[in-house]
Amino acid sequence: MRWLAQLRIRIQMLFRRREAGTRLDDELQFHLERQIAENLSAGMKPDEARFAALRTFGNPALLRDETRSTWNWSGLDALSRELRYGFRTLSRAPGFSVIAILVMALCIGAATSLFTIVRSVLLRPLPFRDPGRLVMVYEHFSNQAGSNPYNVVSPADFFDWRTQTHGFQDMAAWRWDQFNLTGAKGEMPEVVQAAAGTWNLMPVLGVQPAFGRSFSQSEDHPGGNAVMLTWNFFERRFSGDPSIVGKQIHLDTKPYTVVGVLPKEFTYPDAKVQLWIPYTANQSPEFLQYHDHHQSRVIARLKPGVSLASALGQVAAVQYRLHMQYPHSPVADSVLPRSITDDLARDVKTPLIVLMCAVGCMLLIGCLNVANLLVARAAARQKEVAIRSALGAQRFTLISGQLIESFLICLAGGAAGIALSITATSWLAHSWKDLPSAQSIHIDGTVLAFSCALVFASALLAGLLPAISSTAKAALTALQSSSRTSVGNAARTTLRKTLLSIEITVTVVLLIAAGLLLKSFLHLRSTNIGCDTDNVLTLGYSLPAQKYDKPEKVNAFNEALLARVRALPGVRAAALGTMLPGAGWDSDDVFSVVEHPPVPAGHELPDALNRDVDPGFFSALHIPLLSGRFFTSQDRAGQLPVILINKELARQYFPGEDPIGKHMRVPAHSALNYEVVGVVGDTLWRANEPVKPAMYFPLLEGQSNTDLTLAVRTGANPLAMAIPLQKQIAALDPQLPVHDVLTFDQVIGDSLAIASFSATLVLAFAILSLTLASVGLYGVLSYLMTQRRTEIGVRIALGAQREQVLRLMLFDGLRPAIVGLVIGLAASAALTREIQTMLYGTQPLDPAVFAVVAVTLLLVSALACMIPAWRASRLDPIQALRIE
Amino acid sequence: MGKPNDLVQGTLDLLILRTLLPEAMHGWAIAKRIQQISGEVLQVQQGSLYPALHRLEQQGWIKAKWAESETGRQAKFYALTSAGRKQLESETANWQRLSAAINLIVNEA
Numbered sequence: 001m002r003w004l005a006q007l008r009i010r011i012q013m014l015f016r017r018r019e020a021g022t023r024l025d026d027e028l029q030f031h032l033e034r035q036i037a038e039n040l041s042a043g044m045k046p047d048e049a050r051f052a053a054l055r056t057f058g059n060p061a062l063l064r065d066e067t068r069s070t071w072n073w074s075g076l077d078a079l080s081r082e083l084r085y086g087f088r089t090l091s092r093a094p095g096f097s098v099i100a101i102l103v104m105a106l107c108i109g110a111a112t113s114l115f116t117i118v119r120s121v122l123l124r125p126l127p128f129r130d131p132g133r134l135v136m137v138y139e140h141f142s143n144q145a146g147s148n149p150y151n152v153v154s155p156a157d158f159f160d161w162r163t164q165t166h167g168f169q170d171m172a173a174w175r176w177d178q179f180n181l182t183g184a185k186g187e188m189p190e191v192v193q194a195a196a197g198t199w200n201l202m203p204v205l206g207v208q209p210a211f212g213r214s215f216s217q218s219e220d221h222p223g224g225n226a227v228m229l230t231w232n233f234f235e236r237r238f239s240g241d242p243s244i245v246g247k248q249i250h251l252d253t254k255p256y257t258v259v260g261v262l263p264k265e266f267t268y269p270d271a272k273v274q275l276w277i278p279y280t281a282n283q284s285p286e287f288l289q290y291h292d293h294h295q296s297r298v299i300a301r302l303k304p305g306v307s308l309a310s311a312l313g314q315v316a317a318v319q320y321r322l323h324m325q326y327p328h329s330p331v332a333d334s335v336l337p338r339s340i341t342d343d344l345a346r347d348v349k350t351p352l353i354v355l356m357c358a359v360g361c362m363l364l365i366g367c368l369n370v371a372n373l374l375v376a377r378a379a380a381r382q383k384e385v386a387i388r389s390a391l392g393a394q395r396f397t398l399i400s401g402q403l404i405e406s407f408l409i410c411l412a413g414g415a416a417g418i419a420l421s422i423t424a425t426s427w428l429a430h431s432w433k434d435l436p437s438a439q440s441i442h443i444d445g446t447v448l449a450f451s452c453a454l455v456f457a458s459a460l461l462a463g464l465l466p467a468i469s470s471t472a473k474a475a476l477t478a479l480q481s482s483s484r485t486s487v488g489n490a491a492r493t494t495l496r497k498t499l500l501s502i503e504i505t506v507t508v509v510l511l512i513a514a515g516l517l518l519k520s521f522l523h524l525r526s527t528n529i530g531c532d533t534d535n536v537l538t539l540g541y542s543l544p545a546q547k548y549d550k551p552e553k554v555n556a557f558n559e560a561l562l563a564r565v566r567a568l569p570g571v572r573a574a575a576l577g578t579m580l581p582g583a584g585w586d587s588d589d590v591f592s593v594v595e596h597p598p599v600p601a602g603h604e605l606p607d608a609l610n611r612d613v614d615p616g617f618f619s620a621l622h623i624p625l626l627s628g629r630f631f632t633s634q635d636r637a638g639q640l641p642v643i644l645i646n647k648e649l650a651r652q653y654f655p656g657e658d659p660i661g662k663h664m665r666v667p668a669h670s671a672l673n674y675e676v677v678g679v680v681g682d683t684l685w686r687a688n689e690p691v692k693p694a695m696y697f698p699l700l701e702g703q704s705n706t707d708l709t710l711a712v713r714t715g716a717n718p719l720a721m722a723i724p725l726q727k728q729i730a731a732l733d734p735q736l737p738v739h740d741v742l743t744f745d746q747v748i749g750d751s752l753a754i755a756s757f758s759a760t761l762v763l764a765f766a767i768l769s770l771t772l773a774s775v776g777l778y779g780v781l782s783y784l785m786t787q788r789r790t791e792i793g794v795r796i797a798l799g800a801q802r803e804q805v806l807r808l809m810l811f812d813g814l815r816p817a818i819v820g821l822v823i824g825l826a827a828s829a830a831l832t833r834e835i836q837t838m839l840y841g842t843q844p845l846d847p848a849v850f851a852v853v854a855v856t857l858l859l860v861s862a863l864a865c866m867i868p869a870w871r872a873s874r875l876d877p878i879q880a881l882r883i884e
Numbered sequence: 885m886g887k888p889n890d891l892v893q894g895t896l897d898l899l900i901l902r903t904l905l906p907e908a909m910h911g912w913a914i915a916k917r918i919q920q921i922s923g924e925v926l927q928v929q930q931g932s933l934y935p936a937l938h939r940l941e942q943q944g945w946i947k948a949k950w951a952e953s954e955t956g957r958q959a960k961f962y963a964l965t966s967a968g969r970k971q972l973e974s975e976t977a978n979w980q981r982l983s984a985a986i987n988l989i990v991n992e993a
Contacts, residue, residue: 002967005944013942023950024938027911027960030953031930034912037955058931066931070939 013072024067032057086404096377097409100370103772104413104458107366109420110765111359112443112451116425117432118352120441121345127265128340129206133302136343137161137171137315139294139332143604150336153298155280156291157322157331161298164318167311168300172201173279174269175296178707180544180737181237182250191542191739192233192274194251199278204301205268212245212260219259220278222285227256231264233274251277252544253735269297269344291322292329292590293668299340312337328605330590348432350837351758358513358765361506363458365769368503369776370462374406375496376783378470385470399467406463407456414455418448432757469495493787496780501820503776507769508824508857509831514766515849516832516842517759523841524755529582529748530683530691532622536711536744537718538580539725541736543705551637551702557732558699558708559633562614564728565712570721573620575711577613578704581621581683582748585609591695593653594663594673608649608693609685610669612704617696618680620713626650628660628678636700643674647682649693669697686751688840711744718743758838770857774864781813781868792872793880806873813865814858821857825850896928896936897945898979901964901972904946908963910953911937937962945971 013020032053039049057063068074090097128134138150139157158173174197183189202214210231219226227249229238238244248255256277267273279296280287287293302308316335323333342349378385385398422443429441469492548554558576565574579586590605592598599605615631617623626647635642643664650659663673674697682691697703714721722741729736740747749756785792792805832844842849903909903917914937915928940946945968953959964972 002944002965005947005965005967006942009942009944023960024934026958028930028934030910030957030959031912031934033957034955056929058929063931063934067934067938070935070942072942 010072017071017073017077020071021068024064028060028063082401082404083408086401086408090405090408093377096373100373100409101413101416103366103369104410105416105420106768107359107363108410108414108417108451108454108458109424110417111363111454112418112421112447113424113428114352114355114359115450116421116443116447117428117441118356119446121348121352122341126340127207127263127268131340134205134340135300135302135308136338136340137298137300137312138336138338139319140334140336141330141332141604142334150338151332152294153296154290154292154294154331155287155296156289157319158296158298159288160318160322161315165311165314167303167306167314169303170200170204171298171300172198172204173296173298174198174201174276175279177277177282178542179251179275180253180542180735182253182735184249189735189737191540191737192251193270193272194275194277195269195273196277196279196281201276201279201299202262204299207263207266209260210263211242212258214260215278220280222280222283222287224278224281225254225256226259226278226281227251228260228262228276229258230262230266230274230276232267232271234261251275252282252542253546254282254544291326291331294330297343308337328599330605330607347754350835351754354513354835354838355758355761358510358762361510362765362769363454364461365503365506365772367458367462368499368506369772370406370409370458371466372496372499372503372776372779374402374463374466375469375492375499376779378402378466379492379783379787382470389471395471398471399464402467402470403459403463406467407459410455410459410462413458414451418443418451421451432753465495465499493784496783497816500773500776500780501816501823503773504817504820504857504861505824505827507766507773508821508853509828510762510766510769511853511857512825512828512832512849513835514759514763515853516835516839516844516846517755517762519846519849520839520842521752521755521759524688524752527684527687527841529687530623530681531581532713533582533744533748535716535718536621536713537721537725537741538709538711538744538747539722539738539741540707540709541729541738542707543736545705547733548705554702554705555636555700558614560732561710561729562616564731565710565725566616568721568724568728570714571712572715573616573713575614575617575620575713576699577617577709577711578611578699578707580709580711580744580747581623581685582687582744582751583685583709584751585685586611588692589666589668589695591664591666594665596653606653606693608645608695610666610695610697612697612699612701613644614699617699621711623683624681626679626681627658628676630678630680631696631698631700633700635698637702641670641672641674642677642698644678644680644696645676646680646691646694646696648691649695650679652693664695666695669703687748688751688755755838755840770860774860777813777817777861777864778867780816781809781865784812785809785868785872788872789875789880792875793877796875797877797881802873805875806869809869809872810862810865813869814861817857817861817865821854825854894975895979896932897940898972898975899926899928900933900936900940901945901968901975904962904964905969905972908949908961910959910961912959914962940968944968 035053035056036049039052040046042049044052071077125131126134137153139153140149140151152175153173155173158171162171174195177194177196179192179194181190181192197215199215199217199220202209207214209228212228214228215226229244234240234244242261244258245260246258248257250256262276300311302311312335319331319335320333323331325331345352388398389395425441425443472491543554543557548557562574562576565571587610588607589610590607592605613631615633615635618625618630628644631642631644643666645659645664654662659676659679662676664676665673680696683694684691685694699708710725712718712721712725726738726741729738792809795805796802828850829845836844899918900914903914903921909917911930911933915930915933918926918928937946941948941962945965946962947965949961949963950958951961953961
């Protein structure tokens with residue numbers, strides 16, 4: 001029953017410790033009294049007896065401590081004592097504590113928010129079975145230089161890869177698509193984003209539908225009409241009713257049968273995708289033969305025992321053979337693998353990493369600031385530390401006591417920071433629109449664990465150095481009260497100056513990064529797309545092929561719409577086309593010039609962006625005509641085929657000659673020869689990409705019925721036109737839904753979102769860091785002034801001018817700032833190369849940015865140093881000397 | 885006894901347990917009894933006695949109770965537990981074996 005007794009004692013020691021302490025005192029007192037009684041009975045006088053008893057008793061405090069140290073839970077007891085003591089000390093200096101806690105709260109909050117986002121976007125596991133064995137396979141044109149080497153895949157290439165290689169367990173493909181969903185029971189029609197996947201896509205990914213089944217092989221053929229719903233769409237549009245499986249929905253007025261519903265966590269490739277159809281379902285049989293029409297993405301699952309390199313080698317061999325087979329088509333000659341995570345995060349990976357580093361820098365500066373503050377406080381407690389050390393405290397105990405203080409600060413700061421980051425994270429996720437998987441960003445256990453780790457690390461970083469330095473032997477010898485020269489403080493002063501220099505170095509790096517990003521973003525924003533984007537409203541629509549099956553019907557609708565829209569009051573001009581400038585790539589086609597010699601075998605054929613435009617397109621958007629003429633309403637199907645080219649195409653492919661009157665052949669468009677009738681000004685397909693050759697076809701050919709964009713220039717307030725425009729469309733076809741009703745500026749602004757966002761955030765961090773650094777600088781200089789008070793008093797008494805003293809203190813304070821600045825500039829020069837991909841029109845070593853940052857830092861530092869320096873120069877020497 | 889080292893600490897535990905075998909006593913009485921029985925050779929200092937008593941209590945060999953002492957004041961009386969009794973037997977056996985071995989070496993001609 002020994003363990004029972006032990007347990008009882010343990011519980012008693014835990015909860016009734018104070019009582020046990022009193023009892024111990026009683027016990028020892030009893031012993032002492034018996035000893036005195038014995039001495040008395042031996043014949044000593046009362047005083048003598050008492051003294052003799054006390055002498056043999058020894059040091060009562062030591063005896064009590066030694067006895068207590070045998071008790072259980074003494075470690076916990078010591079820890080709680082240290083915590084209480086630390087808490088009391090901190091609450092006695094509220095100003096310092098509040099500032100330190102605020103600093104840590106800001107830094108830890110920012111770091112937690114960003115980590116939450118990074119984790120959701122970059123680190124979250126994918127909802128597939130064994131995602132480590134999945135890889136995306138892209139095509140690659142080895143002679144094509146460009147920022148993106150990953151080229152989407154053409155269908156016939158994929159089919160050949162699948163049938164002719166056996167290195168992968170299986171391969172599947174998918175592509176984007178879009179449909180008009182007809183409303184059932186009087187609901188509004190809507191445009192839905194869709195994806196088309198091969199029948200084996202779900203099995204390859206290892207995804208089981210929540211209801212129903214995925215596609216069967218027999219359904220994946222041209223004309224197939226099966227469809228799978230995503231969970232989001234299923235809940236939103238069909239109220240989560242599983243009986244939808246087996247029923248029909250109408251996409252582009254064609255009936256499709258719902259065969260299954262995908263599970264909730266499956267939001268690949270994007271949460272915007274509402275439904276999946278089989279890969280070849282709404283395509284013509286020729287689609288299966290296209291080697292030169294690229295739009296698909298291929299996912300392959302690795303076979304156990306076969307390495308990626310060897311499986312990929314087989315695919316590359318097949319692709320090269322195809323390349324040699326079709327020398328005059330844009331058929332790629334090699335392939336490139338890519339991990340799915342990288343694929344999903346492609347645009348945001350670098351900015352996120354840059355932001356993480358910026359937050360890390362800010363956290364470092366926060367810790368250094370708190371360390372600086374702690375060092376300053378250690379000066380005030382020097383005597384206490386020396387006395388405790390003399391009384392026998394171990395150095396470890398003293399250090400851990402100070403660490404507990406910094407831990408308490410970081411704990412409070414961390415708790416406040418986590419509360420802060422909850423709001424900050426939701427704001428961040430909301431404003432950064434392009435963020436993939438934005439809907440799954442929330443704070444959970446891993447993030448909290450990360451925050452706790454941050455708290456501990458910061459506490460250690462901020463507390464260790466001051467603690468070690470304040471308990472060093474040299475510091476304790478300065479305890480001699482007669483010392484006038486603060487010799488022992490030299491080490492501490494150097495420490496603070498070093499910490500400050502490091503702070504300033506990191507601040508400079510942040511400021512320069514922010515400056516570069518900001519300059520780059522401003523550059524981007526002011527880039528001229530090549531047309532006039534003021535007061536233009538845009539919207540998109542697609543004419544379903546079932547209803548608009550003849551070019552005449554398509555033309556009838558489009559011409560009627562343009563006529564109605566142009567007649568609306570407030571409309572200055574209207575344009576209709578397949579893609580607006582600055583809105584994206586859309587599609588490109590290979591072409592050849594009839595009058596030029598044919599391209600020799602083995603060389604790539606030239607390609608250009610292709611657009612269909614109505615006759616009034618260019619004048620409505622103020623794109624200039626450089627030579628020849630625009631389209632007229634005569635240029636339509638059945639008439640002479642005509643084409644317009646942009647300046648870049650004329651420059652690259654008609655050098656030194658007049659392109660008007662020449663003929664181009666675009667096999668993907670039709671078999672006709674198109675006559676070039678005009679050259680128009682260049683427009684950028686995206687604000688931060690260089691201009692690409694483009695060719696324009698008349699919309700009135702009637703070929704394009706899907707994905708048309710209407711742009712309307714108004715006098716003012718373009719959004720007021722939204723309802724009238726939609727009414728006009730409804731008047732022509734009540735079943736036709738429109739999507740993306742946005743101003744032209746919004747459309748272009750979306751492509752700048754990431755640049756704007758990163759620039760803003762990094763700038764915010766940099767300014768915060770600058771504030772922290774300058775506050776730290778002020779603190780250090782004030783401290784220095786206090787230390788050198790005697791010396792300054794003597795100088796002034798001996799006749800030094802106030803200005804001389806001012807200059808002395810100013811330079812003393814500026815020296816660590818200048819050291820930090822120089823190192824910071826050097827470090828930036830080395831590091832800014834890393835963010836080059838995020839810069840546009842700005843060199844990583846931009847001299848203007850570097851200069852501005854240097855000057856700003858010097859000014860701010862000088863300002864921070866000025867106040868204490870001025871105070872020092874105003875010192876009354878008698879007051880100063882009297883302090884001693 | 886000066887500062888207790890390992891051997892002496894173990895021996896002190898043995899002495900305390902043995903002293904408590906006949907009846908419960910408080911700390912002062914234990915020290916006096918050890919002094920008396922050893923013929924004034926062993927004098928236990930408070931500095932080693934009370935830490936030892938508290939350690940033995942934490943380990944469960946002895947249990948404590950507050951009661952009125954012979955002088956009328958309250959005192960903390962310690963008594964052996966049953967586990968303590970067993971410990972005493974094993975410690976005694978250990979001590980006898982150890983001291984016999986030492987005697988053999990010391991008395992070697």
